[in-house]
Amino acid sequence: xxxxxxxxxxxxxxxxxxxxxxxxxxxxxxxxxxxxxxxxxxxxxxxxxxxxxxxxxxxxxxxxxxxxxxxxxxxxxxxxxxxxxxxxxxxxxxxxxxxxxxxxxxxxxxxxxxxx
Numbered sequence: 001x002x003x004x005x006x007x008x009x010x011x012x013x014x015x016x017x018x019x020x021x022x023x024x025x026x027x028x029x030x031x032x033x034x035x036x037x038x039x040x041x042x043x044x045x046x047x048x049x050x051x052x053x054x055x056x057x058x059x060x061x062x063x064x065x066x067x068x069x070x071x072x073x074x075x076x077x078x079x080x081x082x083x084x085x086x087x088x089x090x091x092x093x094x095x096x097x098x099x100x101x102x103x104x105x106x107x108x109x110x111x112x113x114x115x116x
Contacts, residue, residue: 004041006034018083029055032079035086035116043113048073050110052082063107073105088115 006014011034017027032055039050040058047063049071064072077085081100084090092111095101103109 004037006030006037010034011037015083015087019087019089028079028083032056032082035082038116039086039110039113042116047107048075048105048110050082051076052079055079060110060113061107071105073107074103075108075110076102085110085114086116 010030014027014030014034018031032052036050036052036056036058040060043060045062046059047061049057049059051057051074053076059071061073077095077100081090081095085092085095085101092101092109092114096103
């Protein structure tokens with residue numbers, strides 16, 4: 001389990017602020033990082049790397065983990081797309097159809113574990 005850097009209280013507050021339409025960089029960064037931590041806590045492992053530049057990255061899902069270089073299973077989303085799929089404001093499938101998710105690898109489908 002990854003070490004939590006954001007308390008549940010602070011993370012939930014940031015997610016609620018984003019949901020309410022607050023778009024300041026600090027709230028968005030905290031919400032993104034908190035939900036990435038939630039993902040890695042709920043679906044531990046190192047088979048898939050989830051990137052949300054410029055705010056964070058995490059690894060999740062069981063399977064073959066990588067040690068160096070670019071991992072074989074990568075998902076990359078904008079902060080807005082990540083917040084939407086992680087909270088259920090948008091479905092994984094919808095975000096993919098709209099081209100808001102970049103993914104590669106056979107395990108790079110997070111739809112079974114989202115929303116958080």
